[in-house]
Amino acid sequence: MSEDILLKDRVALVTGASRGLGRAIAISLARNGAKVAINYLSNDTEANKVAEAIQADGGETMMAKGSIADGTFVKDMVKQVVKQWGKLDILVNNAGITRDNLLPRMADEAWDEVMNTNLRGAYLCTKFAVRPMMEQSWGRIINIASLAGVIGNMGQANYSASKGGLIAFTKSVAREVGSRKITANVIAPGFIVTDMTGKLPQEAKDNILTRIPLKRFGTPDDIASLAVFLAGESAGYITAQVICVDGGVI
Numbered sequence: 001m002s003e004d005i006l007l008k009d010r011v012a013l014v015t016g017a018s019r020g021l022g023r024a025i026a027i028s029l030a031r032n033g034a035k036v037a038i039n040y041l042s043n044d045t046e047a048n049k050v051a052e053a054i055q056a057d058g059g060e061t062m063m064a065k066g067s068i069a070d071g072t073f074v075k076d077m078v079k080q081v082v083k084q085w086g087k088l089d090i091l092v093n094n095a096g097i098t099r100d101n102l103l104p105r106m107a108d109e110a111w112d113e114v115m116n117t118n119l120r121g122a123y124l125c126t127k128f129a130v131r132p133m134m135e136q137s138w139g140r141i142i143n144i145a146s147l148a149g150v151i152g153n154m155g156q157a158n159y160s161a162s163k164g165g166l167i168a169f170t171k172s173v174a175r176e177v178g179s180r181k182i183t184a185n186v187i188a189p190g191f192i193v194t195d196m197t198g199k200l201p202q203e204a205k206d207n208i209l210t211r212i213p214l215k216r217f218g219t220p221d222d223i224a225s226l227a228v229f230l231a232g233e234s235a236g237y238i239t240a241q242v243i244c245v246d247g248g249v250i
C-alpha cells in the first residue's frame with residue numbers, strides 16, 4: 001500500500017459488522033488501509049463473508065463474536081484487538097436493534113433489550129476502547145445513532161430514547177477525551193436499505209420516501225463514506241457533532 005493511504009497502520013473495531021451498515025463501514029475502513037476487527041452477535045456466515053471480502057482486497061481482519069451488552073466480553077474483545085495489533089485507533093459503535101411497538105403495548109423486555117444493545121453496548125465498548133486511545137493520545141469514536149434519536153419516531157420510543165441517549169453520551173465523551181486528541185462524533189442515518197429496514201411494511205416505506213427530497217433511500221455506502229472521513233486525520237478538528245445522513249428528510 002502506498003504512503004498516502006488514508007488509514008494506513010490504523011486499527012479499527014466495528015461492532016455489528018456482519019451485516020448492513022457495519023459491514024459496509026468495516027469493508028470501507030479496510031479498503032482505506034485500516035486493520036479491522038469484526039464484531040457481531042451470532043451470524044457466522046455473514047461475518048465470514050465480510051472477512052473474506054476484506055482479505056480478498058488485501059486487508060487484515062480478525063473476528064470478535066459476542067454481545068456488546070456483556071461487559072466481560074467487551075473488555076476481553078478490546079484486549080484481544082490490542083494483543084493482535086498493538087493498539088486500537090478507531091471504534092465504530094454501530095451494532096443496534098429495534099423492538100418496535102406503540103408505547104402502551106411495549107413490553108418491558110423490548111425496552112430493556114434495545115437499551116442494553118444500543119446504549120449500554122456503546123457505553124461498554126467506548127469505556128474499554130478509550131483506554132488504549134488515551135495512552136497513545138489519538139483516537140476516533142464514531143457512534144451510529146439514528147434520525148429517530150434526533151426527532152423521535154412513532155412506535156420507536158425505546159429505540160429513539162436509546163439513540164438520543166447515545167447522542168448525549170457521545171457529546172459528553174468528546175468533552176472528556178478531547179485533550180488527548182480523541183474525537184467522538186455521531187452519524188445519524190435516516191432510512192438506509194438493510195435487513196433492519198427490510199422488515200417495515202411497504203406502505204410505511206412509500207410514506208417515508210415522500211419525505212425524502214433526494215427521492216431515494218440511503219445505501220450502507222452513504223454512511224460508510226462519512227465514517228471513513230471521520231476516522232481520518234483530516235477530520236481531527238471535528239468533535240461532539242451529530243451529522244445526519246438522511247437525504248434531507250422533512
Ligand code: NAP
Pocket residue numbers: 015016017018019020021022039040041042043044046066067068069094095096097117121144145146147188189190191192193194195196197
Ligand atoms: P442490521 O442490518 O440489523 O445489522 C445489525 C448488526 O448488529 C448485525 O451485524 C448484528 O449481528 C449486530 N448485533 C445485534 N445485536 C448485537 C449485539 N448484542 N452485540 C453485537 N452485535 C450485535 O442493522 P443496520 O440496519 O445495519 O443498522 C446498523 C446501525 O445503524 C444500528 O445501530 C441502527 O440502529 C442504525 N441505523 C440504521 C438505520 C437503517 O435505516 N438501517 C437507520 C438509522 C440508524 P448478527 O449478524 O450476528 O445478528
